[in-house]
Ligand SMILES: [Zn+2]
């Protein structure tokens with residue numbers, strides 16, 4: 001079982017939807033070594049490994065505000081609409097989201113579950 005500590009020691013972030021894993025160095029809304037960055041949500045953050053500039057950081061993901069599942073910020077796993085929502089929760093509550101979010105989601109959808117027994121002309 002995963003450790004549920006919100007502010008535990010740095011460890012490894014794991015997306016519960018796509019199983020992306022990456023070591024994080026900080027959880028919270030204000031990444032260390034940044035002067036004026038305040039994030040909109042509590043996030044799992046790692047220092048950007050591709051630059052020596054210590055102001056640079058990457059947001060790995062955060063918790064879904066509905067089911068508190070840990071999800072990455074990838075477009076197939078979550079979206080941010082004033083709070084973080086994992087896509088399964090968005091799908092369940094799609095009517096509560098504005099039209100532009102619904103349309104955005106339609107675009108993201110992988111056409112895998114589409115019924116293909118439609119008669120062809
Ligand atoms: Zn993911």
Ligand SMILES: [Zn+2]
Pocket residue numbers: 064065066067068069085086087088089090
């Ligand atoms: Zn969720």
